[in-house]
Amino acid sequence: MRLGIVGSGMIVNDVLPILKELDIEIVGISGTERSKQKLIELKEIFSIEKVFTDYENMLESQEIDTVYIGIPNHLHYEYSKKALLFGKNVICEKPFTLNMDQLIEIKELAEEKNLILIEAITNQYLKNYEYIKSNLKRIGDIKIIECNYSQYSSRYDAFKKGIILPAFDPQKGGGALMDINIYNIHFVVGLLGRPNRVEYVANIDNEIDTSGILIMEYETTKVVCIGAKDSTSEIRTTVQGEKGSFVVNGATNSIPSVLENILGDRKVFNINEHEHRMYSEFKEFKRIIDEKDLKSAKDRMNHSLLVMEIVDKARMI
Ligand SMILES: NC(=O)c1ccc[n+]([C@@H]2O[C@H](COP(=O)([O-])OP(=O)(O)OC[C@H]3O[C@@H](n4cnc5c(N)ncnc54)[C@H](OP(=O)(O)O)[C@@H]3O)[C@@H](O)[C@H]2O)c1
Incomplete structure (x- = not known):
């Protein structure tokens, strides 16, 4: 797994030491122009190869095969979709998307492109x-x-x-x-x-x-x-x-x-x-992506879909 990270907030700072411990190669980190200094600091501390303030530039990199999305919830769908369209596997923070329609759309896109799309849900x-x-x-x-x-x-x-x-x-x-x-x-x-x-x-x-x-x-x-x-x-x-x-x-x-x-x-x-x-989840994500274990990814997706179904019902009330 050769990773590109999106975000430089709380969760990204939390996971970075674990990614290093798991020997996961972090090729790039991307964020907004306003976070540029923070991104540069993280690059130095965690030996990340490149900083991007344009998401598409990171997605164009052939060295990245997977994107980890650690940004606010309402951006998960848009950022996951874009990464899939660029041919990248996606590990997306919880909650996966804002609703079932969004999740089904990106799930089908991942299937069509034969890519792994998985929710980062620690437990x-x-x-x-x-x-x-x-x-x-x-x-x-x-x-x-x-x-x-x-x-x-x-x-x-x-x-x-x-x-x-x-x-x-x-x-x-x-x-x-x-x-x-x-x-x-x-x-x-x-x-x-x-x-x-x-x-x-x-x-x-x-x-x-x-x-x-x-x-x-x-x-x-x-x-x-x-x-x-x-x-x-x-x-x-x-x-x-x-x-x-x-x-x-x-x-x-x-x-x-x-x-x-x-x-x-x-x-x-x-x-x-x-x-x-976050150690065990990322250890497993690395295995799933390195082995292109679509069966495990599908099982995980079915679980995430059930959770999203409940969230949709709860929010309708
Ligand atoms: N798994 C867990 O245990 C766990 C724990 C906490 C959070 N989370 C999840 O992780 C996600 C992030 O939460 P957080 O607590 O890390 O939030 P946070 O500290 O507010 O950080 C959000 C990050 O997203 C960036 N961002 C905002 N808008 C962006 C955009 N349009 N394009 C690119 N980057 C953008 C922010 O950069 P700027 O400062 O430049 O806007 C910031 O780096 C959420 O989905 C949350 O549910 C998971």
């Missing part, structure tokens, strides 16, 4: 999550799942002063559902698949959900996903079945440790392969 690749998934039957019939990812956002202070950053901008795919609750949805869908019914109730301020509760109803399991950017709480997820439970102590984007309790037999463990939540 699906973590060993702690894989453990819960493959040991689910051991806790018996699952009755209730409760995910609470509530984290007061530093950008909420600005929001209250009337400064609307993309994370709180309804036009830019902001809000608690799209930003923070999305991890909870991925967590649940990876375990249970498509729900029969979806309902979203939210605290709306200035047309944006600053926090909200998503209810998902399955045949014999009831799920509540809480996502908040306007308040804080213990961040925890519980999966409870007739014979026991799994408790994730921490956020559903990093799943830092798990308490397993099966018929009173308790153990706490952490088998994630790296302390950084």
Whole structure:
């Protein structure tokens, strides 16, 4: 995988050391003219070959085979589409797109061009999550799942002063559902698949959900996903079945440790392969792209489509 990165904000700064650790070749980094200095600094620190302030110039580079999109949500569709049209594989940050129509369009474009298009959603690749998934039957019939990812956002202070950053901008795919609750949805869908019914109730301020509760109803399991950017709480997820439970102590984007309790037999463990939540996903993206593993990419896409279906339904309410 020979990577071109788009963006120089929080997530890009977070992932760069991991890309270096995984020996992923970073050919270029691109952004706006206003970020030029930041891009040059990142180039120096992380030995990136080239800086681009014109996205198409980066896409024209024959040395890049894959683009990682780490920019605000409303740009994911446009930037992914353009990269695919230039013949590049795409790794796109969550949420994949703003709605199902956009996702289907770029999915079909990727298929037509025989390219990999994949969502960067950390939890699906973590060993702690894989453990819960493959040991689910051991806790018996699952009755209730409760995910609470509530984290007061530093950008909420600005929001209250009337400064609307993309994370709180309804036009830019902001809000608690799209930003923070999305991890909870991925967590649940990876375990249970498509729900029969979806309902979203939210605290709306200035047309944006600053926090909200998503209810998902399955045949014999009831799920509540809480996502908040306007308040804080213990961040925890519980999966409870007739014979026991799994408790994730921490956020559903990093799943830092798990308490397993099966018929009173308790153990706490952490088998994630790296302390950084993005390590496992990028290790797998590199494998999928280097081996052109279209089958795995398709499975991942089917999962992302299910999540987007839920997001669409929740936002319609
Ligand atoms: N996977 C995770 O754990 C995780 C965590 C946080 C965020 N995310 C996702 O990552 C994405 C970025 O979030 P963030 O927190 O990193 O945002 P951020 O800190 O605000 O950074 C956004 C970046 O996008 C750039 N940008 C804005 N408009 C652009 C344009 N038209 N063309 C090119 N670049 C543009 C910005 O550059 P300028 O300053 O020049 O505008 C900035 O470098 C979001 O989709 C978010 O949901 C994922």
